[in-house]
Amino acid sequence: MTSSQTNSDNLRVTTPNEREVAMTRVFDAPRHQVFDAFTKPELLKRWFYGPDGGSLDVCEIDLRVGGAYRYVWGTPGGEQMTARGVFREIVPPELIVNTESFEESWYPGEALITVRLVEAGGTTTLTTTARYESQEARDTALRSGMEHGVRAGYDRLARILATLEAS
Amino acid sequence: MEEMPADQLDATFAALADPTRRAILARLAKGEASVVELAEPFTMSQPAISKHLKVLERAGLISQGRDAQRRPRRLEARPLRDATEWLGTYRRFWAENFQRLDGLLDELKQGEAK
Numbered sequence: 001m002t003s004s005q006t007n008s009d010n011l012r013v014t015t016p017n018e019r020e021v022a023m024t025r026v027f028d029a030p031r032h033q034v035f036d037a038f039t040k041p042e043l044l045k046r047w048f049y050g051p052d053g054g055s056l057d058v059c060e061i062d063l064r065v066g067g068a069y070r071y072v073w074g075t076p077g078g079e080q081m082t083a084r085g086v087f088r089e090i091v092p093p094e095l096i097v098n099t100e101s102f103e104e105s106w107y108p109g110e111a112l113i114t115v116r117l118v119e120a121g122g123t124t125t126l127t128t129t130a131r132y133e134s135q136e137a138r139d140t141a142l143r144s145g146m147e148h149g150v151r152a153g154y155d156r157l158a159r160i161l162a163t164l165e166a167s
Numbered sequence: 168m169e170e171m172p173a174d175q176l177d178a179t180f181a182a183l184a185d186p187t188r189r190a191i192l193a194r195l196a197k198g199e200a201s202v203v204e205l206a207e208p209f210t211m212s213q214p215a216i217s218k219h220l221k222v223l224e225r226a227g228l229i230s231q232g233r234d235a236q237r238r239p240r241r242l243e244a245r246p247l248r249d250a251t252e253w254l255g256t257y258r259r260f261w262a263e264n265f266q267r268l269d270g271l272l273d274e275l276k277q278g279e280a281k
Contacts, residue, residue, distance in 0.1 A: 011265060013258045021257065025265050029272035036275070037268055043275075047267035050260045142257050 018135040021142060025126045031119035034126065035093035038115060039063055049073055058082075065090060069098065085113070093117060100130070107141035109133035182226035187211070188219050192228065192242060199232060199241040 012024040027034050037043045041059035049056045053076030061069045065087055073081045082103040089097035096115040112131045117124050132138035182188055191205055206216040220240060223229045232239040 011258070011262050013261070023261060025261075027265075027269065027272055029276055033272055033275045033279070034268075037271060043271060046271050047264055049264070051263060 015138070015142075016129075019133070019138050020129055020131045021138060022127065022129045024128075027124045027126060028122070029124055030122060031117045031124045032093040034117055034124045035096075038096060039092075044071075051076055063087065063090060085110075088112070107132060107137045109137050111137075111141070178226040179228065182222050182228055185219065185222075187216075188223055191216075191219060191223065195229060195240060195242040199239040201237045201239050205240065 010026050014022045014024075016022050037047065039061060041061055044059050044061075045056045048059075048071075050073065055074045056071060057074050057080075058070060058072035060071075061067075067087050069085055069087070071083045073083075075081065083100055084103070085099040085101065087096070087098045089095055094117050096113075098113050099110050100113050101110045110133065114129045114131075116127045118127070119125075130138075130141070132141055183192075187209060190208070194200060194205060194208075202213055202216060202220065205220070206213050209216065220229065223240075224231070228243055229240045230243050232241060
């Protein structure tokens, strides 16, 4: 997958190389507030839960280098997903680097997530990069995403599409 | 890229939620076919097959050809492709998250302005 991208609103998603997915998004808010929204459990629970009807039920964050985090989501379909990782770098309000892996193994191995915040005139540009262990891991993460367990219908669709493509 | 409207997506998934309809789509992926040809592999009456075809047509997944006698059905790939793109879940997941974050940030800004 070379440098493909999709755009929607002001969210830009790209694949800058074979192991990474990058996103850019602009927020109409000062940087320290965006940083808080990414690092405070009571704020994360308000937005970081995927499709409507989902929830971030557990959000434990030990915000220091070497500290761990754990997120447990409920999906609209009633399933659970758990992500864990460790913080590698933290520079408030501009940088967070942490590892990430899912209990459900949506993708093989561990990813390294980098979140950078740059502020100019009251608006903040978020750039986040997820680096996977391999191209295959990256592509698997892109395909299965976070909604893997949401609705059985999506799985059926994927099987149909595979059938149609193969025929 | 245009977002697929939610009701179109629901119609697509509802249409696909039946094994007979999925088999019909798989057959049409190989080329257009008449109702008679589509009914042939199933122990099902033509009217029953026609009901399935109506569901698929309403979902925009198949269309009818002009041949008045045969009225061949053909596969319309775009809704399926759109659903696949919608299934670009990584992007969608984050777009929804960030829209909610916009709202939260507005609240935080108002809070700090006091």
